[in-house]
Amino acid sequence: YLDEGSVQCKTAQPDSSYKFCLLHSFAFVITFLDQPYLWARLDRKPNKQAEKRFKNFLHSKGNPKEFFWNVEEDFKPAPECWIPAKEIEQINGNPVPDENGHIPGTMMSLLMQFCKKNNKQYCWHSSVVNYEFEIALVLKHHPDDSGLLEISAVPLSDLLEQTLELIGTNINGNPCGLGSKKHPLHLPIPHGAFQIRNLPSLKHNHLLSWFEGCKDGKIEGIVWHCSDGCLIKVHRHHLGLCWPIPDTYMNSRPVIINMNLNKCDSKFARLKDIIFDV
Template identity: 50%
Template structure:
């Protein structure tokens, strides 16, 4: 199974897009909306998207596993963003031109400082030694997740650096619909990107955990196939698939082409809202396979996610959103 490479942080849309005068449904403050046309992107056609593997685009925050201080480590997505003054100038330009094309940045002066360990994403272009902002005025990058940093407490909850493992949710081997929640060595995830989903991420569209029992997990990009027959590749058919089929209750689709090309479509490209009722992903059955030897941090019942899940080892739940444990 192919997984999203950190080199491909920007994935093209299945369709060619156009800019409308509506305000963006996805990005606050963006005075225009990017909408799909009925013309399939030539890049997708060249990559034979009709033969590609459609996978579910999950709604969370992107993570990356690579080495930090010589050990496999989880990194959180941290875009370097413009200062308030530069952002105001950028938005004024967008509003006047209905586009971000042609805007000129001074990276040294216009962007906020980032932690010393921060690195730009692999696909970011550079000019004269400086990273070049993307079309939205951000410089995508990564920062190592350190357990003492409360800003990334939900990231930290899914890793144990002493044991060198991460909590990962993915398809099980027993049936096509079954998911397995298990511990995976960080070394086995090196140079992969994953999505962190859960209670305190993006409004929790999957209904995972509770305020008292927050539940978060990583999901490897490209690991969750779209269920049922392949979605149609024409605009009208795909919009109907999202609206009318049970399999279509997903945030979006990422097609994995034979040559490694990735192509995506998001519901907002089709003018559709998200989340939309019960999500397909959260309705799938899950088996918890967290066989864990107790450590010093496991003495706090309900405070340590991995310790709590280890008490559920071997149990199966009818839906992802049903996972609970006693405190």
């Protein structure tokens, strides 16, 4: 999912009567060969023959857990440096596909720029990172003014073990209206960068009212940060609400750019020419 500035609630405990979905984040930062890198979600998908068998099985029996997968033969080859998602179930050393017939995993953004032809939708992650200076362009709240948003260059080392969502021109229909086809703009948002101020109780009708009636609720979803490290998300679609919507929370906030462009190469230098209409 695109999570428009995930909001954080460290004290919340999900109501056992309400169904939440575990979040598979779009990106996270971990080290590789002692250097921090941005990794993005990239699911392995079945080939056409296996996908057809899977769909026919669902139509006849309906339970995806009963379908037999031959991971070595049924799935498209994994790109180099692809790794399966953490804690994914494995049988005989092979990851088990989820209920959608996909194997959740991640791929290093540095390699995505070389995979643009085959994985065009994933190459945008590499555009937000400068590995020479080990920094990433990040969108978050201004530290001194909660009414402002700030784009700043953040050391990748400061983002280690964090999950992030990528938003921008070529991501999920671009509900925030960033950039243009000629001048695309993409930015990662750390989970927890936007916190809930008027916390709704974890009841279906209270969450529904918060998303529909609260100004802060004009977002795509909420991410709960659990004490055991798990991230759990409720999306507007889980409540039967529409997305995208006009006048989102992100679009109602002015944005400032806070970075020293003299220390960066031309990859980020064009930011000085961007005009934000706020």
